[in-house]
Amino acid sequence: MAEKEKAIDLNCAVCRNQLKQPRTGRCGHNYCTQCLETVLKLLRKKQSKEHVEGSGPESLGKVIFQCPVEDCQVTSVIPNATVDSFTINDKILKEIESQQAQKKKTMCQKHSREKCRWLCLTCKTEICEICIEDHHKLNHKYMNQKKVVEMYTKFCKELFEKKKRK
Ligand SMILES: [Zn+2]
Ligand SMILES: [Zn+2]
Ligand SMILES: [Zn+2]
Ligand SMILES: [Zn+2]
Numbered sequence: 282m283a284e285k286e287k288a289i290d291l292n293c294a295v296c297r298n299q300l301k302q303p304r305t306g307r308c309g310h311n312y313c314t315q316c317l318e319t320v321l322k323l324l325r326k327k328q329s330k331e332h333v334e335g336s337g338p339e340s341l342g343k344v345i346f347q348c349p350v351e352d353c354q355v356t357s358v359i360p361n362a363t364v365d366s367f368t369i370n371d372k373i374l375k376e377i378e379s380q381q382a383q384k385k386k387t388m389c390q391k392h393s394r395e396k397c398r399w400l401c402l403t404c405k406t407e408i409c410e411i412c413i414e415d416h417h418k419l420n421h422k423y424m425n426q427k428k429v430v431e432m433y434t435k436f437c438k439e440l441f442e443k444k445k446r447k
Contacts, residue, residue, distance in 0.1 A: 289372075289376055290311065291364050291372060291373060291376060291377055291380070293311065293313045293316055293350055294310045294311060294312050294353075295312050295313065295316035295317070295319075295320060295349055296313060296316050296350065296412060298313075299377065300312075300313055300370075300373055301313040301314070301315060302314035302315070302369070302374075303369070303370040303373040303374055304317055304364060304368060304369055304370060305367060305368050305370045306346070306348055306355070306357065306367055307355055307357045308348050308350075308353050308355035308357075308367075310348050310350050310353060310396045311370055311373055312367070314364055316428040317364045317367060318364055319361045320346070321344055321346065321359065321363070321364065322362075324344045324345070324346060324362065325342075325344050325362045328344055328345065333367035342360065342361050342362060343358055343359065343360050343361075343362065344358070344359045344362040345357075345359075346358075346359045378415055382422075383429055385404060388409075389407075389408065389409035389411070389412060391409075391411075391412060392409050392411045392412065395409035395410055395412075396409060397409050397426070398410065398425060398426055398427075398431050399412070399413060399423050399424065399425055399426060400423060400424050400425075400426050401416045401421050401422070402415070402421070402422040402424060403416070403419070403421035403422050403423075404421060407426070408423060424432075
């Protein structure tokens, strides 16, 4: 498998949604455990019918899995037709978890759908667009977070310049 350092695809190759309990196939594509179970079940049903005649007992319970990704189509034989043949992908799992945590962190605690783009300087908390109204009523000073970062960078730069001059 060629390891290309590109952004990891966090979507399932079967349902195209964000991976749930990701597992990796031989080709390196990822699938939700649930999706794999569904696919394997279908394959087992289909293939057990096709293989009734002419195949020995050793083929029983085995399933030929074909990766559903369009230009991949790597096939592999899955003994017992269980998801255990696919490795649990911890790396992807961690990636998804950290993404979700990141998302949560930037969301307003009161209004979970709003991002905290503002900072109230009076109560020193991150606030969202809706929160502003309350803080405004209280006569609080608030600022866009981008501005705060800009100011801070400028402040640091000035500090650094001063030090250099000494
Ligand atoms: Zn899926
Ligand atoms: Zn594949
Ligand atoms: Zn405030
Ligand atoms: Zn809010």
